[in-house]
Amino acid sequence: MIDQNTTPREIALQEAADWLVRLTDADPQEGDIEAWNAWMEGSAVNAQAFDDIQLLWDAAAEVGVDRVLAARGASGEAATAPGSAGLNGETTGTARAAARRPARRSRGLRWGALAAGVAALAIGVGLFRQPPAGEPLELRMSAGIGAPRHLALPDGSSVDLDAGSELVAQFSRHRRQVELVSGQAYFAVAKDPDRPFEVRADGALAQALGTHFSVARRSDSVRVMVSEGHVQVSDLRSNGKGIQNHVVQLLADQGATLAEGGPLQGPLPVDAPSSLSWLQGNVVYRSESLGNVVADLNRHSRVRIVLHDAQMARLPVTGRWSTADLDIWLESVAQALSLSIVRGPDEILLAPLEGDAQGTKQ
Template identity: 30%
Template sequence: MTAEADLRSQAREWLVLLNSGQASAADRAAAERWRQTSAEHASALAEVERLWALLGQVERPAAIVQAMPRPKRRWPLPLATAACLLLALWLTPPGWHADVRTQAGEVREVRLDDGSVLQLNGATSLDWNANVDGERRVRLYRGQADFQVAADVAHPFIIEAGEARIRVTGTRFDVNLLGNQVLLAVSEGHVQVSDADGRERAVQAGEQVAWLGGRLQSLQPLDAARALAWQRGRLVFRDRPLPEVFEELQRQQTQQVLFLDAAARELKVTGVFALNDPQAVLRAIETALPVKLTRLPGVLLVSSDG
């Protein structure tokens, strides 16, 4: 997810909360502070408001510019309809037009014409070009893939994922594009990586590195039990923030997720689950964490409970 898309996502969540009938004066004040953080924040919120107005389902919320208390009420059906329309219009997955795609819950092996083998996690999309100026190129739009790259020194294999750039001639590694971060886990050989600011680094087998907000982070020992768990049919979470957990789950189910408050975003999850049973994760979250999950058609609303 780009920084712009991430801002729009946050703006949608603020607007849903402000129109839910459950927003407190503190929530409205926090939304106003978020809007005033930067011109980009204000623009994202204005764009979301315009779309809501076009939907004709709800009025543009005065709550964003005035902190007036509202009586608590149940979630109105027109608002739920508007939320679903927003999701349909705005959350069309990136890379829907890509050469290679998997559906949510689908894990598939793909053999490229250069002999490389890719294993794709659910809800993954990428483009493949066999020869671009003497290079083999992959553009990963979303999702996660394990790459077994066929050796060819004369034709480097280049992967672009967000702001991350990965260059190899033949090796095995996993690339996970999750929200505004990219995680590279190298299991064989070595990989050259760089970011948009020109930082470069060599990553060896048994190491992993992340890009956060497009910037390369420091090298870490490979946590194969977590980073590669999906290849063994598992989801492994170790003190993972709840938004990241739901991002992982969206690779296994089509339901979209909206957070209604910051407190829910700060909760963390630890556990091991079957990859093909995302409902087990939801049950565990509801049981172990102080959250409320509200299920609407195609949408899951997440809010703190008490």
């Protein structure tokens, strides 16, 4: 029974744990999947809670939940043609696969681990390994496809991870270090003059004491943008090719770009609200390369989107779209650039209109 004083976050986590056990340990019926879809779509809190519980479930035991995740959005599959794939990778065949009963494992063990972790997840910190005294605390955090996450850090800072993004963080008495492995993240850094907060991404290093900034790994560059305070960005790469401008100082509404094979550029004026529109579930592009746009799409799509040839990656894209409607986002980009969309079971191909002899134009 849920106490009346329980927060919506705690309620969602408890319900998510119930759903995960129900869908993986029993024979889900069609009505179960439809009810789960309705619960998932009921609120962003529910969807985030399910993703968090899934991570905890995987940590408790090596349990494959691909069938469950593939069922997401199954309520809209009736119109999907056999053999075709939508952006979420769902087909009628996938829904049937989701309903098949997986190999039975130790339900009691996993449920106990879930119950122990729900309270920790409810406060937004999650389950972190406590190291021996004197060793740094290491955290690995990720956001699933189409599922951005907001996470609290042990030092009082917080991070918003965009969909399909991953980072590794280490905290010690003297340093706070983060490596952005993929995607992009927005950091709200708690002030601590004795412990610099450092974010590395490829050859770029962003350092702050207490501020708000984002770091994004693009297909051809690393970008740092400051919305509040001051951030120092350094180019850590070798200077063997004559690269200049190794350090830049950024203030609010300024950014820096470290391009592959090029120098560190900045400070550059930026439109912070537009650059951070992904925090509100939108994307805003101003002459952004199609390669970067497709990379963004792929962090939200369960079916990989590919380009017909490498030269297309340089095409400029301008526009604003909601990440909640991937089909409109993809189709609008294709229409703006006169491209065709060829859908297959394993990938979605973007190609010039004149080369679309075998696919279906959207």
